[in-house]
Amino acid sequence: MIMKLQKNVFLLILCLALVNIPLRAQTFHAILFGDTNDESIGNTVKLDIERISCMLAEAQAALQNKISFEYDVNVANRCSPQNLRNVLNRLQCGKDDVVFLYYSGHGARSLHDTSKYPQMSLGAHYENELISAEGTFNIIKRKCPRLCIMITDCCNSYSENLSPKLELSKSAPCINREVETNYEDLFMKKSGAMIITSSKAGETSACNFKIGGFLTYGYLTVMTEANKQNISDWNNILEVTRDATVELSGNKQHPVFDVFVSDTVVSQTSVSTNESVVDESTDTMVIHGADVSANTQNQVLEGLRQLIDTNIAAPQRIAMVTPILNKYFSNANAIVEMLGRNCKTIVARETARNFLERLSTEYYLINFNVLSFTQDNNGKITSLRINEVYKK
Incomplete structure (x- = not known):
């Protein structure tokens, strides 16, 4: 790598909560969606969600005195287009907040799509139910968090039907001062937004039962190395994540990403809306009522x-x-x-x-x-x- 750098149906609970955390203005909003019900990729999506949650638990432990964490985990039947709309509708961001949105599941695109980012199926089965990844990204940005990170591990291929990911058939984390410092540099000392998806337009995205989604695996591996080597350049991290994914897939998928991040912490002006319309070339996304029951x-x-x-x-x-x-x-x-x-x-x-x-x-x-x-x-x-x- 370049960088020196079960109830019979699946039941997944993500409980990432530290005690001893007083109320504070800054909040890290961790939003996870995973189509674990899918017959073809559900098991690998489960692995992706578990591993991302492990990374977030580590970040939370490292940042426990600096920012509070709030989690919205949507797997199995909770992974749906409407539930994503509900989650976005109720999302309220303070000027120093961080939003981390992760999706693993099916994805696709239609011939008229102009965005380089995919449409997320979120458990849906028809094209008119899909949700624009870029549109979602723009909605979050208009909420004006200090930092927005969006990761989608899904296909980005043209198809009349949803394109499946291809089935290609170890110790507890420890937080030391260096890891704590690097998480602080990555999440507390950066402003802006970034988005990455696992494949470019026209490509499928691969996964297998050993490592899960290739992009997710690559990202988590790179994050581990970045923390070891005190690397806090998000552009560098996503570049190496892209390269790792290309290598893992045998040059069959090529992630695309955009990074709009600076080292200057700029306070944003929070905007609260009940409806959001994406701009320019992306799809329109109207956010309706937020009626999501608590976990x-x-x-x-x-x-x-x-x-x-x-x-x-x-x-x-x-x-x-x-x-x-x-x-x-x-x-x-x-x-x-x-x-x-x-x-x-x-x-x-x-x-x-x-x-x-x-x-x-x-x-x-x-x-x-x-x-x-x-x-x-x-x-x-x-x-x-x-x-x-x-x-x-």
């Missing part, structure tokens, strides 16, 4: 967050273990698995009681990302898969 599953995990809250005295946290176990888990022997950064390698496995007892006494564990869990008929957790983020 109620996140409430199940509130107790877990309390256990890593170092503002609560250790004896009090230890005393919370049994009540939390009885409230949320089916029994003390429910299985909890810790996965590595690649979201595939199981690095540790323990019972629910041992897991909760460990959380209550942890000092170096600063964040965790819940990848998936299963429940019994009473709604109690029977198995849980997580990533953990530690400080060095």
